[in-house]
Amino acid sequence: MYTQLYPPKPTLTEANLPNQSGKVFLVTGGNAGVGYELVKILYCKGAKVYMAARSEAKASEAIESIKAISTSTPGEVKFLLLDLADLSTIKASAETFSAQEEKLDVLWNNAGVSGIPSDQRSKQGNEMHMAINCLGPFLLTQLLLPKLELAARTAAKNTVRTIWTSSGAVDAIAPQGGVDMGELSNPSSDANRNYAASKAGNWLLASEFAKRVGGDGIVSLITNPGQLRTKIWKGATKFIQIMLSPTLHPPIYGAYTNIWAGLSKEITVKDGGRYVIPWGRRFESVGTPRKDILNALKTKEEGGSGRAAEFWTWCEERTRKYA
DSSP states (O other), rough: HHHSSSOOOOSSSTTTTOOOOOOOEEEETTSHHHHHHHHHHHHTTEEEEEEEESSSHHHHHHHHHHSOOOOOSOOOEEEEETTTTTTTHHHHHHHHHHHHOOOOEEEOOOOOOOOOOOOBBBBTTHHHHHHIIHHHHHHHHHHHHHHHHHHHHHHTTTTTEEEEETTTHHHHHHTSSSSOOOGGOOOOOHHHHHHHHHHHHHHHHHHHHHHGGGGGGGEEEOOOOOOOOOOGGSSHHHHHHHHGGGGGHHHHHHHHHHHHHHHHHTTGGGGTTTTTTTTEEEEGGGGOHHHHHHHHHSOTTSSSOHHHHHHHHHHHHHHGGOO
């Protein structure tokens, strides 16, 4: 926990990131916080970046501020309407992207929420953390998979990737095995537990996705961007915000974690399903992730609990009619 709260200096930043001209990227929640900093870096390195967000007004303001940056290698930033809280709208978003692009080099499933009361539900009746943090990204990724596969056919080896987002909260308060399957239909009254479960759920999805697409040359990773000063904490109590304040870092550092996961040459398909910690390191380089979650990533045939595959199936069932 300590090394995630107070990481060493990042090794891949805007200062040494190579030019990304010709690449097509998509960042969910790209209009604020970590997503905004990530889009800004990618734009300044010549990439075409889709800023996926639910508010066109806020995204347009963010895009204008990015375009105002002086850079010798400007790329392109485009708005993509995306509401992860409503599964019925996501297919239209994916189709809008697909109509404009032949390929997708990296998908950053960056958007997320926290601190939402357990009695709130999405339009489809799902607990809100699970809806926005897991089900929405799951469906979007499935719908954009053909574009990732097309990119992998011609791109340099190991460069086409999908990055999922977790949290340090998983280590502390996620349920046994990451996700309690019973709580998917009967959520806990503890919003923090529900949040941690959704972030553990992304780890399970990243691992399962890696097993399914690694053979196609697509890398799937999970990241903990870090403890950051973003709006993700607005749902937390004042006490928690004050307590966490000394551990919080500027949002750009979360972008560095994502840059490393998405673009570092150190990553290969063999890293599929691995957990990346701040500001761009493999979890295993500093310690051992929770054994119960590592066990959940394995199938029963492999000696594990099979929880990741079970959760993947649940996500498939909940999103099938919207695919």
